Structures are given as structure tokens and as C-alpha cells.
Amino acid sequence: MIQSNIRVPGSYNEVDASGANNRLPLYRQPLVIIAPRIKTPAAWVLTTVTALGAKVKPTAGNDDGHYYICVVAGTTGSTEPTWPGASGSVTDGTATWRELCNASEIVAVHTPTSVFSPDDGARFAGAGSIAHRMVRAALRQYRRAEVSIITVDDDDTGICATSTLTFSGTADGQGFIIGRIGNEKFTYTWEDTATAAEIAIGIDAIIAALHDLPATSSVATSVLTLRAKNAGVPGMELGKYDTDSANYKPEITIYGNGITVVITGFASGANNADITDALTAATAGAYKLVAVPYKDADNVAALRAYLLSVSDEVNCQGARAWLGTTATMAIAITLAGLNDERMHVAFVNKCRFVSFEVAAAAAVMHAQTGHPALPLNTMQMVDCDAPDIADRLEFSEINNLLLNGVTPFNADGYNAVRIVRSITTYLASSSGSPDDTYLDTTVIACLDYLRLAIKTGHALAYSQSVLRENHINGEPSFVVTPGDVRSFNIAICKKVERYGAVQQVDALVERFETVRDENVPGRVNSDIPVEVVQGLHILANTIRLTTTI
Numbered sequence: 001m002i003q004s005n006i007r008v009p010g011s012y013n014e015v016d017a018s019g020a021n022n023r024l025p026l027y028r029q030p031l032v033i034i035a036p037r038i039k040t041p042a043a044w045v046l047t048t049v050t051a052l053g054a055k056v057k058p059t060a061g062n063d064d065g066h067y068y069i070c071v072v073a074g075t076t077g078s079t080e081p082t083w084p085g086a087s088g089s090v091t092d093g094t095a096t097w098r099e100l101c102n103a104s105e106i107v108a109v110h111t112p113t114s115v116f117s118p119d120d121g122a123r124f125a126g127a128g129s130i131a132h133r134m135v136r137a138a139l140r141q142y143r144r145a146e147v148s149i150i151t152v153d154d155d156d157t158g159i160c161a162t163s164t165l166t167f168s169g170t171a172d173g174q175g176f177i178i179g180r181i182g183n184e185k186f187t188y189t190w191e192d193t194a195t196a197a198e199i200a201i202g203i204d205a206i207i208a209a210l211h212d213l214p215a216t217s218s219v220a221t222s223v224l225t226l227r228a229k230n231a232g233v234p235g236m237e238l239g240k241y242d243t244d245s246a247n248y249k250p251e252i253t254i255y256g257n258g259i260t261v262v263i264t265g266f267a268s269g270a271n272n273a274d275i276t277d278a279l280t281a282a283t284a285g286a287y288k289l290v291a292v293p294y295k296d297a298d299n300v301a302a303l304r305a306y307l308l309s310v311s312d313e314v315n316c317q318g319a320r321a322w323l324g325t326t327a328t329m330a331i332a333i334t335l336a337g338l339n340d341e342r343m344h345v346a347f348v349n350k351c352r353f354v355s356f357e358v359a360a361a362a363a364v365m366h367a368q369t370g371h372p373a374l375p376l377n378t379m380q381m382v383d384c385d386a387p388d389i390a391d392r393l394e395f396s397e398i399n400n401l402l403l404n405g406v407t408p409f410n411a412d413g414y415n416a417v418r419i420v421r422s423i424t425t426y427l428a429s430s431s432g433s434p435d436d437t438y439l440d441t442t443v444i445a446c447l448d449y450l451r452l453a454i455k456t457g458h459a460l461a462y463s464q465s466v467l468r469e470n471h472i473n474g475e476p477s478f479v480v481t482p483g484d485v486r487s488f489n490i491a492i493c494k495k496v497e498r499y500g501a502v503q504q505v506d507a508l509v510e511r512f513e514t515v516r517d518e519n520v521p522g523r524v525n526s527d528i529p530v531e532v533v534q535g536l537h538i539l540a541n542t543i544r545l546t547t548t549i
Contacts (some may be wrong), residue, residue, distance in 0.1 A: 024495055025456045027449060029367035030146035032287040033134045033360055034278045036230045037109065037151035038101050038126025041067055048076045050095045052218060053160060053227050057103070058083050065104035067126070069227075071218035072096035087209055098208055100216065100229070101126040107151065110281040114148050115139070125151050127211040128229045130293050130356055136212070137357035138291070138364040140383045145364045150281050152273040158231025161269030163215075163239070163250055165203075165224040166262045167196035175256015179203065181226065182238050183352040183385055184213055190256070196222035199259060214238050214354065226250060232272040234293040237355045239266060241327045251352075275299050279306040288448075290321040291363040293356035295335060300343075307342040311448070316455050318448025320344065320366070320424075320441065324359030326351050329397060329406075336405035341426040341438035347401065348409040348417060350391040353384040362407065365419065372445035373501050375535030376422045386415035421537060446501040446532040450493070454528070457492045467522055482524050486514035489528050504531045 002012050041055035050056075054070040057063065064083045074094030081092045089098045105123040107113045113124050121135030122128075131151050138147050171194040179186050188203050200222045207217040207226075215226045215238055228235025239248035247265030254261065272294045279302055282290070292303060303321055310317040324346045325332050332347040346362035353361075361381050369376060386392075393401075393410045398420055401408040405425035411417050426438040438444055465480040490512050493505045508529045517523040 024453050024499055025449075027370065027372060028146065029288045030148065030286065031138060031289040031291065031360075031364050031367060032112070032148045032150060032282050032285060033131060033138065034150050034152065034275050034282065034290065034292050035125070035131035035134050035356065036129060036154050036232070036273050036293075037106055037124075037131050038067060038103065038129045038229060039153040040103070040106075044076065044080055044092075046076055046078050046080065047093070050074060050076055052225070053162075053216075055100060056097065065102060067100040067103045068097040069100040069216055070095055071098045071216070087211075089208070098216070098218075101128065101211065107149075109151050109153050110277050112148050112150050112281060112285050114146075116147075121149065122212065125149060126229075128214050128216075130214065130230045130234055132212070133214050133354065134291060134293065134356055134360035137353075137360040137383055141361040141381065142364045142368045145367050147364070148285065148287070150278040152275055152278050154231035155271045155273050157271045158273065159268055159270040160231045161228040161233075161235035161238070161266040163226040163266040164264045165200070165226070165250065165252060166264075167200050167222045167224070167259060168261075169259045170195050171199075171256060172258035173256065175254065175259065177203070177255070178253045180240070180251040180352055181207075181213055181215055182354045183357070183383065184210065186210065190259075194259075196259060200224045226266070228266065228269060231269065232294070233269050233296065234272070234354075234356050235269040236266040237326070240352050241350050243328065243350075272296050272299060274302075276302045279303065282306070283310060286317055288317070288319055289363045289366055290319055291356075291360040292321065292323065293359065295323050295325070300338070304338070304340055304343060307340075311342060316448075316451050318444075318451065320444065322346055322359045322363040324348075324355045324357070324362060326353065326355050326358060329401060332401065332406045333404040336425045338405070338425040339427055341424045341444050343425045344407055344422070344441060345405065345425060346407050346409065348381070348384060349387050349393055351385050351387045351417065353381070353417075358384065358409075362409075362419070362422075366422070366441065366445070371500065372449040373442050373533045373535065375440065375442055375537065376419045377535070377537065378418045381409055381417045381419065384409070384417040386411035386417055440535055440537075442535050443532050447530075449501050450496050450530060450532075453492055453496050454489065457488065461488060467516065467524065469516065482514040482516055485524050485526060486512055489514065489526055493528065493530060501533055502530045503533050 002014055041057050043059045044056050050070045052073040056068050064085055076095055077093035081090045084090050106126055107124045115135050118136035118139050121132035125131035131149050171190050176189040186206050190199055200219045204217045204219040215228050218225050237248050239250045242249050245265050249263050249265040252261050307319050310319050320342045322344045326348050336345040346358050348358055365379055398408050405427050407422050408420045409417050422441045424438050424441050429435040465478050468479050496502050497505045511529045513527040514524050517525055
């Protein structure tokens with residue numbers, strides 16, 4: 001405003017842009033992945049007993065930017081070894097170290113970091129870490145997504161899950177093996193008369209070169225041990241779920257004679273990291289979508305508290321979160337028993353795509369639509385493998401999942417895994433009565449968008465205003481009445497209606513109210529009735545056989 005006390009002659013001009021930006025806000029859906037990185041290990045120490053799976057970094061004077069993992073237990077030597085760098089191993093006394101990951105660019109925990117490619121996940125969190133794998137799943141699903149990571153460290157008491165593959169026999173002629181760890185496939189070929197031990201050693205060498213794998217390997221005689229790179233329960237999900245043993249197993253298919261293998265599924269992963277501090281760090285990020293690998297009660301409770309906080313009437317962030325599972329329907333339904341309109345459980349029955357990768361891909365799919373009201377029906381989860389024919393869901397199973405708050409995915413006739421319908425875990429009102437108000441995730445997405453539009457519009461229109469009950473002639477332009485605010489609210493809702501997120505504004509216009517608060521000076525209270533647009537999901541047709549004769 002040009003001041004009224006200017007006495008110097010001249011022409012004074014200001015620009016008022018307050019009426020220039022009356023457009024709706026962009027529909028942005030940035031995703032944050034909260035997951036463990038490769039934790040910084042202790043520095044190497046001489047003449048120290050070292051267990052299988054122990055991790056180490058070179059001492060300060062010999063640091064080559066890599067972390068190493070013990071693949072042969074023993075005692076370290078009296079002199080620090082010459083570290084081999086990428087894809088290398090080194091003998092150290094009676095122990096052997098193998099390169100775990102390039103750690104030169106790993107970011108600090110609890111630090112929001114934007115990622116723009118799957119490789120960024122490896123750089124900033126360590127190759128094969130859960131954070132890396134979730135970033136890869138998200139950005140392969142939707143390359144243009146806005147994705148950030150906030151990493152955590154494995155708990156100090158965390159235990160890495162392990163699985164064993166015990167080979168036996170001697171090859172009778174040439175043959176080969178196709179193996180899978182999660183959704184990663186590898187092939188090993190052997191010559192005539194290869195022994196079980198030679199085959200185990202050969203597979204170990206192949207796995208050592210696959211840096212993106214979420215597990216490392218070591219071999220003793222003919223037993224190959226796989227070890228999750230991150231501690232905790234998610235490491236027990238690196239494979240295809242086996243109903244008989246109730247755990248996840250790597251897969252080995254042998255094409256040849258004389259060699260057999262016994263596989264034990266991933267087990268003993270325990271003591272998840274705590275994501276509370278990472279969630280605190282996410283508060284300022286305005287993230288709309290959240291994906292986490294942990295499904296334990298404490299972390300889920302912390303996640304729900306975060307969603308409630310950033311989505312309240314003060315912050316109006318409107319965040320939603322995804323968990324994933326590839327186990328059984330019963331496990332998925334139990335997991336979905338949250339009754340929360342901002343929580344989602346994505347389920348693919350017995351696929352090889354790891355559960356935490358499913359969570360990341362499912363979350364970012366909600367940014368792909370580009371519109372809050374568009375349902376995701378039939379959208380493909382691009383990196384997910386198709387479950388075996390026997391494991392694909394029947395109609396009644398899918399319907400049962402949808403009745404229990406689970407978002408199901410299923411394979412089509414072309415082996416593409418597609419979302420059936422994206423729903424929240426909200427099933428009942430606070431009184432316990434069945435309630436489908438927030439069934440589809442598009443409902444809360446549309447409400448969040450409308451709230452953002454109103455909040456943004458109010459900030460632009462009324463940041464420097466005064467409140468008066470009625471207008472009078474000659475008053476300045478910054479005077480606002482409750483009726484002005486009511487009209488403004490109606491106008492915003494009509495814009496959002498034209499955008500396609502709400503409907504029936506004209507039919508509800510008489511119910512819009514804005515009044516001055518009797519007890520709080522400078523405050524108006526508005527009632528804004530809306531009806532959101534619903535996705536078209538079910539077409540019920542009756543074909544009536546008739547005749548014109």
C-alpha cells in the first residue's frame with residue numbers, strides 16, 4: 001500500500017497481484033519412503049574374533065569408501081588388509097571379508113533426500129538395502145514420481161534373517177540351475193561331474209557380483225547361506241511365501257541329474273528399527289504418500305500418529321500410507337484391521353516381488369493418476385511377477401479381501417499383475433457400525449484436495465484483511481464480511497467441481513454458512529457441505545430377452 005504521508009511530488013505506483021492467482025493448486029503427490037539404509041559398521045580392529053555376517057569399514061587411514069561383510073568367520077590379522085573395493089574379497093588372518101556396498105555417498109539417517117533414479121537409492125542408502133529396493137520399485141513403477149527417502153539404521157539389537165541351501169550329490173553330465181531371491185533371477189551352469197560343494201561355491205560367486213540383491217551369501221562346504229542385508233522382520237520376506245513352512249523361501253530349480261538341494265526359508269529376522277524419528281523428520285516435507293517396510297505394532301502406531309498429526313486441521317497435509325504383504329489372505333486381512341481411512345494394505349498373493357517393494361509400488365501408483373478422483377482399477381504393477389496359476393485369486397477371494405479393507409492385486413490372462421480396486425482399511429464408524437464412507441481411497445484424496453484448495457485460496461485472498469459484519473460505501477478493499485467468505489467458499493467448491501473432484505455444489509449451496517464467531521474476535525466459522533465424486537467400479541446390467549412379435 002502506498003503510504004498516505006508522502007509529501008514529495010511524483011507518481012507512485014504499486015502492483016497488486018492478489019487477484020491474479022485464483023487458480024486451483026496443483027495436484028502433487030510426493031512420496032516419502034522411510035526404510036533402513038546399510039548401517040555404518042565399526043572400523044576394522046586387529047586380532048579380533050569375527051562372526052559370519054559381521055560388517056566392518058576400513059580404518060580412517062585406509063578408507064576406500066566401501067563396507068565389507070565377513071563371509072568366513074575367523075580372527076582378523078595383526079595388519080589391516082588391503083581392501084579390494086567393488087566386487088572383491090580379501091583374506092584377513094583366518095577371516096575373509098567381501099565387499100558389501102559402496103558407502104561413499106550414503107546419507108545420514110533421518111535426513112529427507114530426493115531421489116530421481118533407482119541408482120540414487122543405491123548411492124544414498126547402499127546397494128541392496130531395503131531403502132534402495134523400495135526406491136527402485138517406486139521409480140520403476142512411475143519414473144516421473146516425486147520420491148524422497150528418509151533412512152533409518154537397523155536397531156542395535158537387530159538380527160538379520162538367514163536362509164540355507166544345502167546341495168548334495170555329484171552331477172551326472174552337464175546341467176544348470178535357475179535361482180531366485182525375491183524377484184531377482186540368476187543362472188548357474190555346471191560341467192560333468194561337478195560336486196555339490198563346487199556348485200555351492202559357484203552360486204556364491206554369482207550372488208557376490210549381484211550388488212542390488214537384498215541379501216548376501218557365504219558358503220561352507222556344500223551349504224550356501226543367504227543373509228538379509230538389513231536386520232529385522234522384513235528380511236524374512238525375501239522370497240516366495242511357502243504355506244507349508246509358513247515362511248519365505250528362495251527358489252532353486254535344477255535342470256540336470258545327480259544334484260539335489262534342500263532349502264530352508266528365511267528365518268530369525270528380529271527387532272525392527274524404530275521409524276519415529278524419521279517420521280518427525282518427514283513432518284516438514286509436505287509428503288502426501290508414505291511407504292514403510294515395517295508392519296509391527298509399534299511402528300504402525302507411530303505411522304498412524306504421524307498421519308493424524310500432519311493431516312489435522314492445522315497442517316492440512318492430507319497424507320496416506322501403504323503397507324504391503326505377499327503372504328496369505330488371512331495375514332493380509334489381519335494386517336488391514338486398522339480401521340483407518342489413511343492406511344492401506346496392498347496384497348499380492350504369493351508373488352516373488354518382496355512385500356516392501358509392493359508397498360512402495362502401490363503407494364506411487366496413486367501419483368500416476370494425476371487426479372484425486374480417478375480410481376486405479378486395472379493399473380499394472382510393472383515390476384511384479386505374476387503368481388502361479390494356483391495362487392491367483394478367485395472372485396470370491398477378491399471380494400472377501402475388499403470387504404475386509406485389503407487392496408488386492410491379481411494377474412490377468414497376460415500375466416500382468418493389476419490392482420483390482422484401491423481401498424482404505426476404514427470399515428466401521430467410531431461406534432463400531434459398518435461404514436463405507438471412506439471405502440475408496442479416492443474419497444479421502446478428493447477431500448484432502450478440496451481442503452488444500454480452500455486453504456490456499458484463503459491464504460491468497462485474506463492474508464491482509466479486516467473483518468466487518470457488513471460493507472459500507474467508500475471502504476477500503478481489504479474489508480471482508482462473512483458473506484464474502486461464504487461466496488468465496490462456494491466459488492472454490494465450484495472450481496473443484498469443474499475439476500472433477502466434488503459434485504452437486506449448486507444443490508447444496510443453500511447449506512453453505514459463514515458466521516462471525518461470538519467469542520473469538522477476528523474469526524469466522526464456515527460450514528461447507530460437499531459430495532465427492534465416486535469412481536465408477538460396478539456396472540450391474542440386466543439383459544432382458546424380449547420379442548417384438
